Amino acid sequence: MPVITYREALNQAMEEEMRRDPNVLLMGEEVGQFNGAYKVSEGLLDKFGPERVIDTPISEAGFIGAGIGASMLGVRPIMELMFWSFYSVAFDQILNNAANVRYMSGGQINCPIVIRGPANGGTNVGATHSHTPENVCANHPGVKVVVPCTAYDAKGLLKSAIRDNDPVMFMENTILYNDRMEVPEEEYLIPLGKADVKRVGKDLSIIAHGRSVIHSLKVAEILQEKYNISAEVVDLRSIRPLDEETILASVRKTHRVLLVEENKPFCGVDAQIAYIIQDKAFDDLDAPIKRVSSIDAPQIYCPPLEKEQMPNPDRILKAALALMK
Amino acid sequence: MPVVSPFVTAAINSGLSKDAKIALYRELMRIRRFEERSLRAYQAGKIGGFLHLYIGQEAVAVGCCSVMGKDDHVITAYRDHGHAMAVGMDTKALMAEVFGKVTGCSKGKGGSMHYFAPEKNYWGGHGIVGGQIPLGAGLAFGLKYLKRKGAAMAFMGDGAVNQGAVHEAFNLAALWNLPVVFVIENNRYSMGTSQSRSSAGTSLAQRAAGYSMAWDVCNGHDLYEVREKADKYLTIAREQHKPAVLEIDTYRYRGHSVADPDKTYRSKAEIEEYQKTKDPINIFQASLLAEKVLTQEIIEKIDQEARAEADLAAEFAEASPYPTVEDITKDIYWEEDNLDKKVSQGRIIFD
Numbered sequence: 001m002p003v004i005t006y007r008e009a010l011n012q013a014m015e016e017e018m019r020r021d022p023n024v025l026l027m028g029e030e031v032g033q034f035n036g037a038y039k040v041s042e043g044l045l046d047k048f049g050p051e052r053v054i055d056t057p058i059s060e061a062g063f064i065g066a067g068i069g070a071s072m073l074g075v076r077p078i079m080e081l082m083f084w085s086f087y088s089v090a091f092d093q094i095l096n097n098a099a100n101v102r103y104m105s106g107g108q109i110n111c112p113i114v115i116r117g118p119a120n121g122g123t124n125v126g127a128t129h130s131h132t133p134e135n136v137c138a139n140h141p142g143v144k145v146v147v148p149c150t151a152y153d154a155k156g157l158l159k160s161a162i163r164d165n166d167p168v169m170f171m172e173n174t175i176l177y178n179d180r181m182e183v184p185e186e187e188y189l190i191p192l193g194k195a196d197v198k199r200v201g202k203d204l205s206i207i208a209h210g211r212s213v214i215h216s217l218k219v220a221e222i223l224q225e226k227y228n229i230s231a232e233v234v235d236l237r238s239i240r241p242l243d244e245e246t247i248l249a250s251v252r253k254t255h256r257v258l259l260v261e262e263n264k265p266f267c268g269v270d271a272q273i274a275y276i277i278q279d280k281a282f283d284d285l286d287a288p289i290k291r292v293s294s295i296d297a298p299q300i301y302c303p304p305l306e307k308e309q310m311p312n313p314d315r316i317l318k319a320a321l322a323l324m325k
Numbered sequence: 326m327p328v329v330s331p332f333v334t335a336a337i338n339s340g341l342s343k344d345a346k347i348a349l350y351r352e353l354m355r356i357r358r359f360e361e362r363s364l365r366a367y368q369a370g371k372i373g374g375f376l377h378l379y380i381g382q383e384a385v386a387v388g389c390c391s392v393m394g395k396d397d398h399v400i401t402a403y404r405d406h407g408h409a410m411a412v413g414m415d416t417k418a419l420m421a422e423v424f425g426k427v428t429g430c431s432k433g434k435g436g437s438m439h440y441f442a443p444e445k446n447y448w449g450g451h452g453i454v455g456g457q458i459p460l461g462a463g464l465a466f467g468l469k470y471l472k473r474k475g476a477a478m479a480f481m482g483d484g485a486v487n488q489g490a491v492h493e494a495f496n497l498a499a500l501w502n503l504p505v506v507f508v509i510e511n512n513r514y515s516m517g518t519s520q521s522r523s524s525a526g527t528s529l530a531q532r533a534a535g536y537s538m539a540w541d542v543c544n545g546h547d548l549y550e551v552r553e554k555a556d557k558y559l560t561i562a563r564e565q566h567k568p569a570v571l572e573i574d575t576y577r578y579r580g581h582s583v584a585d586p587d588k589t590y591r592s593k594a595e596i597e598e599y600q601k602t603k604d605p606i607n608i609f610q611a612s613l614l615a616e617k618v619l620t621q622e623i624i625e626k627i628d629q630e631a632r633a634e635a636d637l638a639a640e641f642a643e644a645s646p647y648p649t650v651e652d653i654t655k656d657i658y659w660e661e662d663n664l665d666k667k668v669s670q671g672r673i674i675f676d
Contacts, residue, residue, distance in 0.1 A: 069463020193671025
């Protein structure tokens with residue numbers, strides 16, 4: 001099987017879907033001539049031309065809104081946000097227009113768009129460029145939210161997102177763009193709403209999404225090797241729809257839960273996950289649910305401290321050990 | 326202004342048959358009577374939330390929509406009843422919608438500000454000032470991308486021109502040569518703030534010049550002129566993929582919404598002056614009388630029919646049921662409404 005990067009996986013997903021369906025196009029800042037601010041769209045302009053790989057001005061409300069409008073006619077735009085942080089200047093377009101138009105029209109209109117780009121901290125770019133808005137977006141019925149953490153997942157999920165007839169918010173991670181793994185050559189799709197047990201264990205469930213899964217997998221290894229604790233790592237992959245069954249099955253097996261995410265804690269995704277677990281598996285819990293999230297402050301610039309602010313293997317390990325006491 | 330508009334001889338108008346002119350007059354009257362009837366329903370407590378009446382502005386929607394080609398599209402803001410009727414939506418479904426009934430055009434889920442009829446190329450009905458304008462540019466983008474021969478009309482009020490999203494859409498439309506006509510319905514007040522207190526510069530449409538986009542102004546009290554200008558820019562958009570901004574002077578007799586006491590920012594005398602001298606229905610009626618198209622008898626008949634239609638719509642709305650609690654969580658996701666085609670897994674609606 002070929003080994004490719006997370007970036008290449010995304011690129012392949014877009015290329016394959018653009019070849020499959022002429023209504024799929026890519027628009028965004030620097031996606032064409034510049035080959036992508038993070039090179040995710042590299043080569044697509046040459047392959048598909050400027051009619052389908054469209055450089056936009058720095059004008060998120062304008063081009064995201066235009067993509068939404070075009071999607072109502074059946075065009076299927078993939079719109080790249082250079083950073084998901086920039087969603088805030090297109091908030092009305094995404095979370096009023098795309099999220100609500102189906103409902104407000106009584107189900108007459110649908111909006112087959114994908115908005116994708118990196119949503120992560122950890123690159124020392126300060127509070128304006130480090131948002132992880134999966135919780136904010138998922139709070140809006142009408143949109144779907146996907147957060148892949150491996151190349152395999154990124155490809156299969158992006159292809160599904162592009163084929164989806166609802167608006168999908170697809171959140172990537174600049175720090176993962178160079179991560180490599182084996183990805184099959186033949187076509188595959190991963191349905192939205194299907195979590196993945198990335199490591200099987202029996203003593204503790206670590207439930208995470210995004211880059212926190214990668215950290216959690218490292219911690220699970222340490223727990224096994226140094227402490228003889230068998231941790232299961234559940235990667236949500238999709239926030240909305242959410243795979244409750246896989247979450248609950250893991251909890252019923254291990255009886256202890258650590259939730260890890262890069263969101264800030266207040267109203268983070270894991271607040272909802274914790275609610276679901278206590279609601280549906282209360283009697284299965286042997287200990288209170290614990291969380292590791294980013295320390296509750298705007299994202300700090302200071303490089304060594306930003307590492308501390310975010311979930312990292314040290315913080316996750318500490319929390320896991322406290323939970324196992 | 327002469328009784329018969331000089332625009333009566335414009336190409337788009339000169340070919341109008343007597344019946345076509347009467348039909349246009351009927352459209353104006355239907356909207357006015359519908360709006361008056363919905364106001365009474367609001368006052369009777371039948372309608373929740375806001376009600377932004379179109380009374381006084383009828384010639385804008387009727388004029389513009391009457392020159393639409395078969396693949397031309399419309400999107401507008403929350404003062405959307407006139408446009409909905411002008412594209413041919415059924416008044417029963419419109420009235421039922423503001424009553425919050427399941428028989429409404431959006432099944433009671435959208436309300437007065439959110440009428441939609443995609444099968445009539447009518448894309449809403451949007452609540453946030455200026456927020457629909459990028460969507461309008463997107464409709465135009467979509468038409469062009471799909472190689473369909475049509476144009477979009479994106480309506481907004483005069484208050485919207487100060488929103489960033491509008492200018493972003495202007496820039497994209499000009500930059501990408503999109504077939505869109507941005508129509509500013511300038512009724513002089515953005516809610517309770519007059520144009521001179523809200524918008525720098527003398528002309529709103531002139532802002533298009535900053536994007537090297539064509540712009541024009543239009544007397545919105547004269548249906549013939551509205552038709553001529555709308556047709557001109559729609560044709561250019563459709564044929565040449567060139568956008569334009571068309572500012573149409575108009576006036577609303579009622580408050581910004583029915584909840585607006587309408588006493589703080591303009592005088593009663595000003596409203597009366599408009600009603601007396603610039604009412605679009607009176608002007609068109611006088612013209613058609615002078616043109617010997619209308620008679621008092623036809624005028625009376627059309628009025629009676631328009632009132633009866635509005636009453637029938639209200640009766641229909643009154644008699645219709647509300648949606649159910651179960652209906653609240655439908656029409657959110659395409660996939661959930663099309664379970665036979667569903668591929669996603671997991672849970673998507675939560676407790």
